[in-house]
Structure formats: C-alpha cells, structure tokens
Amino acid sequence: MTATLTGYTDVDRLFRDLWAGRATRPAARREADAFSPAADVYRDGDDLVARFDLPGVDPKTDVSVEVQGRRLVVSGERKDARTTGPDAQRVRETRYGSFRRVVTLPRAASGEDVVARYHAGVLTVTVGGVLAGPTTHKVTVETDDEPAAAEPTATAADEAPEAPQA
Numbered sequence: 001m002t003a004t005l006t007g008y009t010d011v012d013r014l015f016r017d018l019w020a021g022r023a024t025r026p027a028a029r030r031e032a033d034a035f036s037p038a039a040d041v042y043r044d045g046d047d048l049v050a051r052f053d054l055p056g057v058d059p060k061t062d063v064s065v066e067v068q069g070r071r072l073v074v075s076g077e078r079k080d081a082r083t084t085g086p087d088a089q090r091v092r093e094t095r096y097g098s099f100r101r102v103v104t105l106p107r108a109a110s111g112e113d114v115v116a117r118y119h120a121g122v123l124t125v126t127v128g129g130v131l132a133g134p135t136t137h138k139v140t141v142e143t144d145d146e147p148a149a150a151e152p153t154a155t156a157a158d159e160a161p162e163a164p165q166a
Contacts, residue, residue, distance in 0.1 A: 035078055035096055035097040036101065037054050037099055038052070039052050046129050047126050047130070048072075048103075048130050049126050050072060051122055051124050052074055052101065052123040053121065054076070054121060054123050056078055057078050057121075059123060062077050062079065063118070063123060064076055065125055067110070067113075067127070070107060070109075071105065072103040072109075072125060074102075074103075075100040075101070076098070078097065080094075105127060105130050106130060109129075109130045113127055113128040113129060114128070
C-alpha cells in the first residue's frame with residue numbers, strides 16, 4: 001500500500017475538518033471525501049463474486065445492481081438519516097452520498113446468471129459461469145476409406161428368445 005504524506009497529520013486533519021464545514025473545503029477535497037464502498041472481487045470456481053461493504057444502506061430502496069454487457073454496475077446511495085441543529089458540530093468519519101462501482105466481466109453475462117444477496121451490511125453479487133473457459137468437444141475425423149455411418153449391430157437383448165404368453 002502506498003501512502004502519500006502531507007503537511008498535516010491525521011489528528012491535525014481531524015481538528016481542521018471539525019471546525020471547517022464541508023462547504024468551505026476546496027472542490028478537490030470534497031471529491032476525495034465522496035463515498036465509495038470497499039469491494040472485494042474474486043473467483044469461486046467458474047463464478048465471479050463481488051462483495052461490497054454497505055452498512056447502513058437499505059438494499060431494497062437504495063441499491064441498484066445491473067448487468068450491462070460485460071459490466072456489472074452496482075450503484076446507490078447511503079443516506080444520513082440523523083438530524084442535527086444548525087449550530088451542531090460533530091466529527092464524522094462515515095461517508096454518505098451516492099456511489100457507483102463498476103466491475104468489468106471477462107465476457108457478457110445475462111441477468112439470469114446474476115444473484116445478489118445482502119446480509120449483515122455486505123452485498124454479495126455472484127455472476128454465474130462468467131469465468132468458465134470454453135468446453136472441449138472431441139471431433140471424430142472421417143476418412144474416405146471408412147463409411148460415414150456405421151451399421152447398427154445386434155445386442156444380446158435383441159437375440160434373446162421371447163417368453164411364452166399365458
């Protein structure tokens with residue numbers, strides 16, 4: 001992991017942000033504060049699994065999962081439901097706002113291949129079979145000396161005598 005050192009330590013930044021409102025910060029700093037959920041993407045057999053940390057988000061109303069060709073798009077919004085007075089100051093480390101995460105798939109997938117589950121603040125999206133390689137098919141090579149289709153042969157069941165009827 002690479003860390004960029006600045007003129008402020010984390011404690012200095014915490015106090016500076018406490019007394020300065022979000023609106024007074026430069027636009028570049030506001031962009032850095034935008035909410036983007038942590039994501040893990042990994043392979044499970046032939047399936048691609050993407051996990052997104054979304055605590056405090058209502059998955060029914062605030063999250064959208066879409067497949068657009070070769071892209072898995074997870075978007076939504078984490079809302080701050082707490083209300084405070086106009087003079088209230090608070091330290092806030094939790095990020096709120098809209099988010100959009102895009103995972104590029106190795107090949108196009110259909111909506112039927114995607115399963116999304118939300119449990120304990122984690123959204124798990126499984127795209128089935130998208131990492132499966134091509135299947136191998138054995139092809140028989142025919143020559144001019146061999147007939148194209150072989151004649152069916154008799155089996156032991158075909159040669160068995162019939163049982164007498166009562």
